[in-house]
Each structure stands twice: as structure tokens, then as C-alpha cells.
Amino acid sequence: MQTHFSLAQLADADTAESEKILRACVHCGFCLATCPTYQVLGDELDSPRGRIYQIKSMLETGGPAPASVAKHLDRCLSCLACMTTCPSGVHYMHLVDHGRAVVEETYRRPLRDRALRALLATILPRPRLFRLALIGAGLARPAAPLLSRRLRAMLALAPRRLAPPSPVDRPQVFAAQGPRRRRVALLSGCAQTVLDPGLNEATIRLLTRHGVEVVVARGAGCCGSLTHHMGREDAARASARANIEAWSREAESGGLDAIVINTSGCGTTVKDYGHMFRTDPTWAGRAAKVSALARDVTELMDEIGLNPPSTATGQAVAYHSACSMQHGQRIAAPPRRLLAAAGFAVREVPDGHLCCGSAGTYNLLQPDIADELRARKVRAVESTGAAIVAAGNIGCITQIGLGTDLPVVHTVELLDWATGGPRPAGIKDGAEAA
Known part of the structure; x- marks a missing residue:
């Protein structure tokens, strides 16, 4: 991709990095096939290639970010499936991160949007505040029909029962x-x-x-x-x-x-x-x-090696590989090998490269798209016929768990159980075997 940055712009380290990333893109469009938001919305502005063009224009032009760019970058899940697909090695993660920082610095969002994002940024990283917020959410649940779509999504994701601090x-x-x-x-x-x-x-x-x-x-x-x-x-x-x-x-x-x-x-x-x-x-x-x-x-x-399992159930486990696991860190084999070594029958989820819609705060800020992605993911998971769903990310566990009656647990909970730990909550003894 041809770029037109001034020397003054390229003096900024982040802009210089983004310019290198932009120049690596060859407009091939392979990323469209694996982009969840493009699959749902069908709008190329909501695809990696479309967002790359928008970020390029925003950075080259300078000045405040346009509302349209903010909208389409907000809709990006940062699932990074495009990076796994890209034949040119475009480092989309660093580009979209820079684009979001520019939007946050230069674009003035509507008041309601600013307030919600500030609330999430303040509460979620602080466990004590988050716990208090979830207690408040439980009290507010009866009023859910009167709340906005985003606030209803927040209430839906709040657990009905909170475990005490560990x-x-x-x-x-x-x-x-x-x-x-x-x-x-x-x-x-x-x-x-x-x-x-x-x-x-x-x-x-x-x-x-x-x-x-x-x-x-x-x-x-x-x-x-x-x-x-x-x-x-x-x-x-x-x-x-x-x-x-x-x-x-x-x-x-x-x-x-x-x-x-x-x-x-x-x-x-x-x-x-x-x-x-x-x-x-x-x-x-x-x-x-x-x-x-x-x-x-x-x-x-995986490096250490799993001790021989003391509880080999043979149960079928649908392994959901979180986007941050398979695309962000490129970790594929270790969780599957460990689950198999622990005595579980690992079943692959169809279209497993597509996001479940959790993506940090995404299911709170973009609930409609997140709900559609969860519905697709749950259909794929349940099609495996597995008795258990395993994942390595709390966001995915919470998101998928809202859409299925299957127990959705962390991979380490299953490995802990198989090697002498307690049975994870929700898993019944003698559930369907492979």
C-alpha cells in the first residue's frame, strides 16, 4: 500500500510503525473471509482491509478522528483472525491499537458513550469496585426492561451468584x-x-x-x-x-x-x-x-508434562480456542495435547477461527454483534455433541456460557480434576463419554 506521510509525521514512533504496517498490505482481501464483523455485517468498512484504509486516511490527514472511523474501529473485535490469514504478514494488531489511541485522543464521543466507557475503564480493572458493581447489578436486575441495550447486556453478563474473594x-x-x-x-x-x-x-x-x-x-x-x-x-x-x-x-x-x-x-x-x-x-x-x-x-x-491422570473420564470436550490464544499468541497444540493426555476426547469446533463475541469489553459496548457471534459459536459448539466445553479465557467462558446449558469451564480446571483436583462445577459424573 502506498503511503503519504510527512517527515514530521514519521518522527512519531507510533506513526512510523504504522506506516511500515500499512505498506505491507497488498489489498488482497483474504482477511475478509475470516473477519467476524464482516461475516455478520457484510460491510467492507467493517473488515480489516476497510479499517486499514480508514486508519491510513486518518493518520495521513491528521486532525480529529472522524466519527465514521471511530464507529468502524469500535466494531473491531481485535480477534486478530486477519493476522493468521494474511499472506503478507500485516501486523494488524499494532495498527488498530494505534488507530484506537488516536481516536481516543482526538475524537469527542457523545456524552453517554464517554460515560459508559469511562465507567468500564474505571471499574473492570479494579476487583473491589467490580465486585461492588456486580452486587449493584444484582439489585438492578428487576429494572432491566427499562434500561438501555448496553446496560441490559451488562446485567445479562453479571453472574447471578458471586463467589467470595479467594x-x-x-x-x-x-x-x-x-x-x-x-x-x-x-x-x-x-x-x-x-x-x-x-x-x-x-x-x-x-x-x-x-x-x-x-x-x-x-x-x-x-x-x-x-x-x-x-x-x-x-x-x-x-x-x-x-x-x-x-x-x-x-x-x-x-x-x-x-x-x-x-x-x-x-x-x-x-x-x-x-x-x-x-x-x-x-x-x-x-x-x-x-x-x-x-x-x-x-x-x-505442555513443557513439564502432565502426571498420569487419576480421573480419566473419557468425556468428550469441545475445545474452544480463544482468539487471543490461537491468533494473538499462536498457541494451538498444547491445550489439545494436555486435554487428550488427561483422558478427555477432544472435539474440534466447526469454524473455530471465528470469535465468540466476548473480546474484553466488546460484548458490553457492541452487544448486538456480540450476541449474533455468540449464537453462531454456540451452534457450532453444540454440533460437536460434546459433554463439556473447555476454553482458556474467562471472557469466552462467560460469553459462551450464557448461550448453552453445557458446562463451560477453563482448561486448567479439567487438567486439575484429571490429576487429583475437585470436579469443576456443573460437570456431572458419568456425563456422555466419547
């Missing part, structure tokens, strides 16, 4: 069982600790059972992805710096073999910290080291 999410060290094989830091996260605190508990049980010492580092928290994908770069970088500082301190004091992440959306972001701080001389080195240490929990467990 003690494992406080800073501490969990000793390995038997000889220590690894020492890792675990990202506890933010929204996940409220929506399903049992996921971190299952992760710690699984890791320690396999000889891994697990550290929950003081000062680590939200990875920054929720605000990052809303274009709020200052907030995202503040979260990232807190994590980099906390994990660097642990690495220097006790050593770390890995930083383990059990939410694939967070993993994609943490693995990109090196790029996020590439021009910052104070943080670039430490950020790059943190990114190099970041591992999805299934990556680490």
Missing part, C-alpha cells in the same frame, strides 16, 4: 509439591478474580502438584488490556508498569522461570509489553524481559 489472590508463595522443577509468577488478573476466583485456585493446585513453585507478586494486577483496547494508553501503560516492576523485583530476588498467565487475552498483552515500551529507555529493557518470560499456563504444562 485467599490465593493475595501476595504470597505456594510451595511446589515434591522437588521444585520451576519457579513462576502467576498473574492473578482483575475481572477474573471476581467472576471466577476458582480459576486461579485450580491453576495453583495444578502447578504445585507438578513441582512448580508459584508466586503471587506484590503490586501485580490488571495487565492493562481492557483499557488498552479502548485506546486509553496512559491507563494501560500504568497497569503494565506496575506488573513489570512487581515481576522484575521477583525475578531479581528469587528468580523466575516464567510468568504464567491463565487468561489468554491477558497473555497476548503481556507478551506485547516489549513493543509497548520499545521507545522508553527507562522501561524498554525490563518490559522486554517480562514479555520473554510470559507463558500461557498450557504452554508451561
